[in-house]
Amino acid sequence: MHADVWTRRRFLGTTAMTLGAAVRAAGFDVEAAQASAPVVTRTDVVYGRVEGSALLANIAYPDGPGPRAGIISVHGGRWRAGNRTDASSIRVAQWAEFGYFAMSIDYRLVGGSPAPAPYLDMRCAVRWLHAHAADYGVDPERLYLIGQSAGGQMVSLAATLGDGAYPKVGGWDSARADVRAVVSVAGAYDLNTLSWGNLWTPIGGNVEDARRVASPMTHVGGATKPILVIHSDDDRSVPVQQAIDFVDKLKAAGVTHRFVHYTDKGHMGITDDVIKEARAFIAEMEPKKPA
Secondary structure (H helix, E strand, O other): OOHHHHHHHHHHHHHHHHHHHHHHHHOOOHHHHHHHOOEEEEEEEEEEEEOOEEEEEEEEEEOOOOOEEEEEEEOOOOOOOOOOOOOOOOOHHHHHHOOOEEEEEOOOOOOOOOOOHHHHHHHHHHHHHHHOOHHHOEEEEEEEEEEEOHHHHHHHHHHHOOOOOOOOOOOOOOOOOOOOEEEEEOOOOOHHHOOOHHHOOOOOOOHHHHHHHOOHHHHOOOOOOOEEEEEEOOOOOOOHHHHHHHHHHHHHHOOOEEEEEEOOOOOOOOOHHHHHHHHHHHHHHOOOOOO
């Protein structure tokens, strides 16, 4: 059995007990927020416009003053399918009950808008949230991303590359686009060795170079944001070796990370297990309040 599997099982036994303690130690009692505030939900929020087309999101947040953490969910579907309400996305009302401003986005799919359109739209969503942080009581230092499969590739690319040489589209060009940490669920990290990596095909240029630039594995370094990597040995969409190799690079670069390594969960969506692990990780990443 792989050593990381043993680590995974030891960690599981303590997660439920440590989640509340970790959150309280960080100085942010999300359970209190959950109990004290009703939730506001909005659908079809326009977070950007590209060539006349609206980029849409669903949002939810506690009805009351902040500051609160914000989280953006990026769905999977190999960049060609999926949407902001499927099993690869968080349920925004649930995360609002946890005390977050929660946002789940749609983005342009590669069948109609070739790569890197999905990533450009996700970057726009991050800028939108920074630009509107004060409107929703969001602490701009406490923005997180969670993505599944192709969404995991995108949030991990945000953590490792950021904007890189990609253009800004959709609006909010002057807003910040940084995040505190990301959660990658069954994510893809090396597009040139992935069976469906050929779906990332820009209109011009060398496609292998384009896929290398879009691979989070390429950009791991000292400036990489903290990452929670969640993957299972029996994932038939993204081989677990991609996650293992990515984690090895994170270790070598000294990046803050955690690897939650399952044996039998398949190509995971946003399951209860994922939610528990994500909340525990985010609680550890929260800034500490001054004593």
